[in-house]
Amino acid sequence: xxxxxxxxxxxxxxxxxxxxxxxxxxxxxxxxxxxxxxxxxxxxxxxxxxxxxxxxxxxxxxxxxxxxxxxxxxxxxxxxxxxxxxxxxxxxxxxxxxxxxxxxxxxxxxxxxxxxxxxxxxxxxxxxxxxxxxxxxxxxxxxxxxxxxxxxxxxxxxxxxxxxxxxxxxxxxxxxxxxxxxxxxxxxxxxxxxxxxxxxxxxxxxxxxxxxxxxxxxxxxxxxxxxxxxxxxxxxxxxxxxxxxxxxxxxxxxxxxxxxxxxxxxxxxxxxxxxxxxxxxxxxxxxxxxxxxxxxxxxxxxxxxxxxxxxxxxxxxxxxxxxxxxxxxxxxxxxxxxxxxxxxxxxxxxxxxxxxxxxxxxxxxxxxxxxxxxxxxxxxx
Amino acid sequence: xxxxxxxxxxxxxxxxxxxxxxxxxxxxxxxxxxxxxxxxxxxxxxxxxxxxxxxxxxxxxxxxxxxxxxxxxxxxxxxxxxxxxxxxxxxxxxxxxxxxxxxxxxxxxxxxxxxxxxxxxxxxxxxxxxxxxxxxxxxxxxxxxxxxxxxxxxxxxxxxxxxxxxxxxxxxxxxxxxxxxxxxxxxxxxxxxxxxxxxxxxxxxxxxxxxxxxxxxxxxxx
Numbered sequence: 001x002x003x004x005x006x007x008x009x010x011x012x013x014x015x016x017x018x019x020x021x022x023x024x025x026x027x028x029x030x031x032x033x034x035x036x037x038x039x040x041x042x043x044x045x046x047x048x049x050x051x052x053x054x055x056x057x058x059x060x061x062x063x064x065x066x067x068x069x070x071x072x073x074x075x076x077x078x079x080x081x082x083x084x085x086x087x088x089x090x091x092x093x094x095x096x097x098x099x100x101x102x103x104x105x106x107x108x109x110x111x112x113x114x115x116x117x118x119x120x121x122x123x124x125x126x127x128x129x130x131x132x133x134x135x136x137x138x139x140x141x142x143x144x145x146x147x148x149x150x151x152x153x154x155x156x157x158x159x160x161x162x163x164x165x166x167x168x169x170x171x172x173x174x175x176x177x178x179x180x181x182x183x184x185x186x187x188x189x190x191x192x193x194x195x196x197x198x199x200x201x202x203x204x205x206x207x208x209x210x211x212x213x214x215x216x217x218x219x220x221x222x223x224x225x226x227x228x229x230x231x232x233x234x235x236x237x238x239x240x241x242x243x244x245x246x247x248x249x250x251x252x253x254x255x256x257x258x259x260x261x262x263x264x265x266x267x268x269x270x271x272x273x274x275x276x277x278x279x280x281x282x283x284x285x286x287x288x289x290x291x292x293x294x295x296x297x298x299x300x301x302x303x304x305x306x307x308x309x310x311x312x313x314x315x316x317x318x319x320x321x322x323x324x325x326x327x328x329x330x331x332x333x334x335x336x337x338x339x340x341x342x343x344x345x346x347x348x349x350x351x352x353x354x355x356x357x358x359x360x361x362x363x364x365x366x367x368x369x370x371x372x373x374x375x376x377x378x379x380x381x
Numbered sequence: 382x383x384x385x386x387x388x389x390x391x392x393x394x395x396x397x398x399x400x401x402x403x404x405x406x407x408x409x410x411x412x413x414x415x416x417x418x419x420x421x422x423x424x425x426x427x428x429x430x431x432x433x434x435x436x437x438x439x440x441x442x443x444x445x446x447x448x449x450x451x452x453x454x455x456x457x458x459x460x461x462x463x464x465x466x467x468x469x470x471x472x473x474x475x476x477x478x479x480x481x482x483x484x485x486x487x488x489x490x491x492x493x494x495x496x497x498x499x500x501x502x503x504x505x506x507x508x509x510x511x512x513x514x515x516x517x518x519x520x521x522x523x524x525x526x527x528x529x530x531x532x533x534x535x536x537x538x539x540x541x542x543x544x545x546x547x548x549x550x551x552x553x554x555x556x557x558x559x560x561x562x563x564x565x566x567x568x569x570x571x572x573x574x575x576x577x578x579x580x581x582x583x584x585x586x587x588x589x590x591x592x593x594x595x596x597x598x599x600x601x602x603x
Contacts, residue, residue: 002492009480286476289437290537291465291493293458374437378476 003296007303010276018308021265021272025312026319028262029354033320035258036346038327039251041337046244055210056236057082057217058177059203062229069199074224078231081223082205082216088115089200090178091191097184098157102148106141107183108158110191118206120180125152125167128187134166135190140181142168156184161194176236177204213237258350265312266357273305273365284369285377298370305362306355313354320347382449383410384544384577385434390443392429392600403429404440405600411579413544416571418588419581421597427581428549430597434579435470435547436463448544465493469538469576471567473550475530477522483508483533484518490540507536511566528559535566539574546570548580552587564590 011018059078061067070078070089079087091110096103111119113130120136128134135156142151150156156163169180192198205220207213213235224231277284284297324343329335337343387409394401403426411417411434419427432438433445436452439460445452448467452460464470477486484504491500508518511532522530531551538546548567552560564580568590571578580587588594596603 006480013480282476283478283480286472286478288461289435289464289470289476290490291461291541293461295458296493375432378472 003300004303004307007300007307010280010304011307014272014276017272017275021269021308022312022315024265024268025262025309025354025358026316028258028265028357029313029316029350030320030323031261031350032255032258032353033317033347033350034323034327035254036251036349037320037324037338037343038331039247039254040340040342040346041328041332041334042250043244043247044337044340045332045334046240046247055207055213056177057205057207057213057220058234058236059205059220059224060232060234061201062225062232065229067230069201070203071199074230075200075203077223078203078205078220081219083219085208085212085216086115086118086206088112088119088204088206089188089202090204091188091197091199091201092178093191093195095158097150099145099148099150099154104145104148107179108191109178109180109183109185110188111185113187113189116185116187119178119204120172120185121170122167123170125165128166128185130187130189132166132187133161133163133190134187135163136167136169136185137165138169138181138183138185139171141183144182158184158186159194163190176234176239177202210237255346259353262350262353262357265354266361269305269308269358269361270365272308273301273362274368276304277301277365277369280369281372281377281380284372285374285380288372288374289378294370297372298366301366301369302359302362305358305366309355309358309362312358313351316354317347317351320350383446384413384448385409385411385579386446387433388444388446390433390440390445392426392433392438393441402600404433406443407600407602409595409602411577413577414571414575415577416568416590416592417577417579418591418594419579419597420583420585420588420594425597426600427597429600431547431549431579431581434545435468436460465490466541467544469535469541469543469546471531471534471538471546471548471551473553475522475527475534475554477530477534477537479522482519482521483513483525486522486533487536487540490537494541504536504540507539508533511536511539526559527555528562531555531559531563532566535563535570539570539576544577546576546578548578550582551580552582552584560584 061069075087075089088111093108094105095108097106113128116127122136123139128136137150145151150165152165152168154165156165163186169185172180205216207216217233217235220231220233287297324338325335328337387407390404390407391402392404394403407430419430421427429438433440434447436447439453447463455463478489481489487504487508488500491503513529513532513536517525517529522533525533546567551567552563555563564587567578567580570576
């Protein structure tokens with residue numbers, strides 16, 4: 001039997017009240033942890049995107065300049081500026097495609113056949129050859145075209161020419177350069193012949209080392225924009241990093257909401273503890289009169305608040321693992337994000353915050369109990 | 382050398398309506414092993430006198446010496462340790478801790494003092510000495526009769542082997558027969574264990590137990 005034991009017994013004396021206080025802490029911990037996990041997953045999502053497309057520099061014709069497309073010569077200039085990094089020029093258009101009797105419209109990207117494999121991953125089939133009349137289709141386009149029969153091996157008609165689908169691309173998600181998931185990919189030579197065009201709409205530079213992105217960007221700008229603004233260069237890393245910062249702010253904002261609920265829980269513990277002190281004034285008087293020191297009375301009440309906090313934090317921690325998993329699975333679709341060390345840390349953080357809130361809420365009632373005059377407390381009925 | 386000495390002790394409670402003098406210039410010596418009865422009408426300062434003897438309260442003026450130590454200069458912690466180690470309180474309302482069983486109530490002062498080994502044996506010994514049978518040890522105070530509760534309270538007061546037993550109307554909440562038994566028990570502790578006993582009471586029948594009776598009227602010894 002110690003003060004800890006006394007505290008535990010007193011909690012058991014009012015189990016309903018104590019349970020309610022614990023539930024408050026549980027909700028607070030879950031709120032803080034799951035909000036943190038959610039924010040962290042948003043960050044992780046962007047993180048994955050950075051590694052996917054963060055090595056890309058996209059060169060567009062500058063808006064408002066005379067240039068609307070790049071000539072072969074300009075592409076060569078960009079290649080020189082980009083040094084050893086791979087430069088992929090491409091053109092895009094929007095046209096009607098027909099498979100058998102079914103007609104629909106689709107985005108068409110024209111890429112030099114040899115470069116396609118460096119920009120896009122395939123899921124099935126082969127990459128088209130420069131000389132043939134093959135094409136590839138985006139994964140979503142393939143998935144959405146089950147009825148029309150647009151699939152590997154199918155024949156697609158564009159204008160009066162027929163292309164054969166040689167491959168299906170792997171899903172790529174939203175990118176900052178092109179969105180091939182719903183598009184048709186054709187070799188540039190075919191496009192050039194078919195549309196009688198020999199210019200490119202944009203140039204994608206794949207940078208080997210992400211650290212070189214800045215210098216590649218500067219080199220291209222320096223070379224192309226010497227006299228007048230000819231190109232706009234966008235590097236995806238810079239764009240993603242600003243998005244990344246936004247994700248951090250979202251995390252903090254979400255956790256702030258969680259923190260508010262935990263503070264409310266703290267107030268409820270304060271309330272429970274004040275009730276506990278008020279009800280036990282006489283008991284405190286007895287304890288003090290038979291030789292319990294102020295610090296010991298204080299300890300007893302802080303233990304009481306701590307027990308509520310620790311129990312609440314423990315239950316909250318376990319439950320926030322569950323809620324976190326559900327949230328990741330339902331909202332983000334990536335339950336494995338939960339096993340990220342930072343996600344786990346948010347649970348630990350939520351639990352710690354819950355315990356600290358409880359202890360802090362117990363301080364004032366405990367101090368008040370310790371300051372009671374033993375004689376007056378003994379007379380209290 | 383008296384074990385409790387009051388030297389010109391006054392206690393004044395300042396109240397908005399005017400100061401209330403609870404004790405006025407009290408001089409008092411209590412020798413070791415004495416059985417003292419403090420009597421007087423309500424509001425005569427009996428409880429204040431007992432509280433100061435028990436180092437629960439300090440005088441406004443004058444000096445109180447308990448077991449050779451002056452209490453007016455003591456800190457709250459020192460007063461608390463004085464209560465813990467040298468004084469046993471017995472209250473009219475028994476004042477056992479409802480959360481604790483009979484055994485734990487008596488053990489509590491020992492634990493405060495940091496005793497671990499042999500504590501239970503000593504508790505059992507004391508409880509048997511005050512007439513509580515072992516079958517009642519694990520009961521909660523609320524399950525016992527008033528007389529049994531007061532016996533447990535006396536056992537608790539004796540747990541740390543104090544020099545003094547200070548009893549504030551120990552029979553006030555008991556019927557005559559039980560009250561007599563409790564007084565017999567307290568008297569036995571005085572006689573056999575050599576405890577110095579101070580009992581505050583209204584009951585004039587108690588005088589037969591006492592070596593000496595102190596009469597208080599309006600805060601003065603008469």
